Amino acid sequence: MQVDLSHRIETGMTVYPGDPSVCVEPHAAYDQDSYRVSAVQLGSHTGTHIDAPSHVLADGRTLDAYSLERFTFDAVRIDCTGSSDREPITVEDVPDDEADIALFWTDWSTLWGTERYLDHPYLTPDAAAVCAERGYAVGIDALSPDPTPTQNSEETDPSGLQAHHTLLGADNLIIENLRNLGKLPDRFELRAYPLALGGDGAPVRAVGIVDR
Template sequence: MPIDLSHRIETGMTVYPGDPSVSVEPHATHARDEYRVDVARLGSHTGTHVDAPIHVIPGGRTLDTYALDRFAFEAEKVDCTDLGDRDPITRERVPDRELDLVVFWTGWSTHWGTDRYLDHPYLTPEAATACAERGYAVGTDTLSPDPTPTENATGSEPDGFRAHHAVLGAGDLVVENLRNLGALPERFELRAYPLALGGDGAPVRAVGIVE
């Protein structure tokens, strides 16, 4: 059974601070043109999307260097819904089993479209390194596996994109802004095929497959 894990792409949707804003507007209409076409303006990391290594690694791999089967993952969901605003996800929560991708379920997708969505839990550098060492891609229902800068940030948080660097630097992928993870069992298949942009990242239609 397929379960939709993607946010709808629409005008004014949440984006990472500094990323391009999103608009989806009519270009042609039935009344004027006898057909409909919309024009979409968005960044490569809009909504539910996948990051390629070149996103943060100069000279890193681009999306078009990965075979399509790399975007279908045997995944395990880790329940992190006990965490609050800007809480760390520590190394102890990272599983050590045979799988392609670990999904950290924080429940933060319920805050999508609000300011609080930016104050999400994040992976510690040690947790991200453990994922990289075990060969895992990373999925999350947050804006980033790293802390997102807001006025609520504290001095104890890691700076920069250390979780991104650990996972993407190992040649693995990162899938961000998932939703509806509560509808999934602990083990499932995640399919997250990107638009054929071929570069640093692209929106995906993420689907969880449950037997």
């Protein structure tokens, strides 16, 4: 069984505040040109995507520094679907299993395209540190493992992308804006190959695979 875990890239889709907007429009039309080509404008962290250390670290590795094998993961899914708006995911939620990546399933992907999507659950700095210590890459079906600044931000929210710095500083990759995690069991294989941009991040076609 294979499950598509990626959001479709389309005009006007949700992006992190301040990131480039997304536009997909016809460049050549079949009726006029006898073929079709689309013009696509987007940022490197559009939709379902993977972060490289160079995203937040001055001398961090870029995606082209990793072998393709690094983008196939033995995944463990953590059920955080009871989380509410801007609720922290804590150390107690972090598994202690043999796995390559911890996927925090908040079900926030059902809010994709809404303003509320930006007020997602997030990892506390301590939870991110434990993930790094246990060697986990991190994935989440939300905009970021860090809280996203909105009008609902609170003074107690962690600032400065602490989860990003902790995880990427330990060379543990981050995958954001996953979806359909509820269609998979708690253990499965995740494949998330980035576009060959070679830089700070790139959209991925993330797929969950379960052997039956």
